[in-house]
Amino acid sequence: MILVVGGAGYIGSHLVKELVKEKEVVVLDNLSTGHRWAVDEKAVFVEGDLGNSEDLDSVFSTYNIDAVMHFAAYSLVGESVAEPMKYYQNNVAATLTLIEAMKKYDVKNFIFSSTAATYGIPDVEIITEETQTNPINPYGRSKLMVEQVLADYARAYGFQYVVLRYFNAAGAYETGEIGEKHHPETHLIPIVLEQLLGERESISVFGSDYDTPDGTCIRDYIHVTDLAKAHILALEALLSGKKSTAVYNLGNGLGYSVREVIETCEKATGRSANVIMADRREGDPARLVASSEKIFNELGWKAEFSLEDIIASAWKWHSRGI
Ligand code: UFG
Secondary structure (H helix, E strand, C coil), rough: EEEECCCCCCCHHHHHHHHHHCCEEEEEEECCCHHHCCCCCEEEECCCCCCCCHHHHHHHHHHCCCCEEEEECCCHHHHHHHHHHHHHHHHHHHHHHHHHHHCCCCCCCEEEEEEEEHHCCCCCCCCCCCCCCCCCCCHHHHHHHHHHHHHHHHHHHHHHHHEEHHHHHHHHCCCCCCCCCCCCCHHHHHHHHHHCCCCCCCCEECCCCCCCCCCCCCCCCHHHHHHHHHHHHHHHHHHHHCCCCCEEEECCCCEEEEEHHHHHHHHHHHCCCCCEECCCCCCCCEEEECCHHHHHHHHHCCCCCCHHHHHHHHHHHHCCCC
């Protein structure tokens, strides 16, 4: 059985939808930001906290867990600067409680959700896994700390792990059943679509004086279902013994500016956005684009969905008005 911690959240719930097709799944989630309705009904659901040893004892002693996938983290850069304790407490300390429980129950396989924020402001156009990590905010640091702990646990206790550094996750499940639902929403694509639906007055573009062709920030958008499939390949690689430790970027390899994203949303919906130019948002690197060649070469994964596909799926979801 596979334990998915944070399986009620945006990315976790999309992973669970794919994983239940192949494996038995138990989801542990405290529902602080996730949604019970987002968890596929074929998965067992346990409400509990990864930082609570009793909750973990109960799950690990009830189910025969082969591997743990960990999605239960806070992930807002700005919030992490304002409230670092929240990030070090949940993303680092609670994660240590989880991997200590794994050690206690002799569960050695771990898939960890990490982030492009571990790279900080990279000095290369295309980021590979060899690019220097140098996070510039507590969120990125919290993720890198856990990556380092995992390397130490691998050496000391024989832990096996795959770290997946996501670039900009976006899009929704193909049926429109589940999608992105954050409170508050800070991500670009949902914000643009909500504006196009009339749920927001305007869209603020954070900075138009960056050193990029149109002056707005460039990001690498990756469909959440592509992310889910990468997790399943990573899990298979660990369970089959093909890999014992690995770090992979997950992106499309293509960069789109904020303006291009807004234009693509307008084209997809046939609506016109109300855009306001605003100041830069603190902590935003000008450009973050991934090379995902390593995971392609080693596990055969590559992104299948384009920015247009991502936006079409997100539109299907947002138009439902959930
Ligand atoms: N943006 C706007 N207006 C908005 C929202 C976003 O102009 O209302 C811009 C941002 O400034 C940025 C781009 O759109 O340039 C994308 O912003 P998002 O908030 O959608 O995503 P981020 O790139 O900030 O964040 C993502 C993940 C984080 C991760 C980070 C790595 O959500 O978890 O990439 O830098 F840390």
